[in-house]
Amino acid sequence: MFWDWSYSWEILPILARASIITIEATVLGFALAATFGLLLAVMRMSQAAWISVPTAGFVEFVRSTPLLIQIFFIYFVLPEFGVTLGAMTAGILALGMHYGSYCSEVYRAGLENIPRGQWEASTALNLSPYHTFRDIIIPQAIPPVVPALGNYFVALFKETPLLSAIAVLELMQTAKILGSENFRYTEPITLVGVFFLVFSLIAAAGVRRVEYWLKYRRGG
């Protein structure tokens, strides 16, 4: 017997409840990544080398090293410095930091596409750097990069199973526990795979819709 339907029905509600934690981690992690990424992008474009160079180093470092180790780093190393975080908080922080670095490159591409004249016009109008960014640059830079950000939203969602490594009770961890309790891993892990596939496909369709909507609204 390769597949036990009654067992699948029995574990489905438990997995459905666990998926709430997964979605929570995704949404909070991405909210963090989106804001942190913007901050990194602006810092990396700074004229002051002492801000832009360390920021560039940080982004390259985070992008070249595994998320799993970064999760461990935040979960195990921060307590050494007196910052003790819960597993879920540490996980969301790691996801936000990791994908924030990716998002910062997306924002940077958007910011660099703003014509130079827009900057010059802000200078001519005597706007402060804060107002230049807030009122002129960012409103033009964000809409074109939304689809690329959406892709990272889906990618972040697919990385949430890593939180099971620090015992966050998300989908993967729940599936592993169910598997070891019942000595059957096939159904829980397959169902988790199906859940991810369905959500990814829905999210990808959503990203395409947003892309279309933005194009339409901007008269493209």
Place this chain on the structure above:
Amino acid sequence: MLQRSLVVCAILAFTAGIVVATFADFRVFLPGLLDGAAITIEITLGGCLLAVAMALIAAAAKMYGPAPVRWLAVGYIEVFRGTSALVQLFWLFFVLPHFGILLEPITVAIVALGLNVGAYGAEVVRGAINAVPRGQWEATVALNMTRMEALRRVILPQAVVAMIPPWGNLFIELLKATALVSLITISDLAFKAQQMNQTTYRTVEIFTIVLVIYLAIATLITIGMRTLEHLASRGLSRGRA
């Protein structure tokens, strides 16, 4: 490139300095970490080879195959891109034995990562082949080349150059994904890090050094791919602006 190398060198030198100056007993855990790094490199190389093979097969099947073969390729690409690498790894690790297929964990690791990255790679291959201007195909027809000849002598040499940079990114993604294999009991770098951490409690140093080792391997991949791109683009009139 130069700037990035400098940043990496600075990080390496900085960490080496910290390690040597402050924690002279790094000899206790460094050999263990290097053993783990060897396994990580082994899985990365195996996974990269399998990923390239899978990507070429899947892209060819999706672009030129008859309908059933095409659906199979699309199914493979969508399933592996749509689910999580960790879920795929666990699935192969826990579910294959159910079907009587017993593989070494390291084989499972290479197969899972190779299949995962291969699915992304298939789209890279397809994109690169599609990006070769149509006129090139038309020219091969005018020159009376067969389809195979055209692919081999005109289309692929140009597509390969366009493929190399995205493949470099994918190889680094694969390197980073190897950390997941520590969760199916393979003693790679990430596993060794946790093991050493539990025995020596040198949390800060161990995880910092481990991150730097990953960064160093990723930088080697980047340098290797840049060299490859340079070699592959010789004699072609395209290049980076």
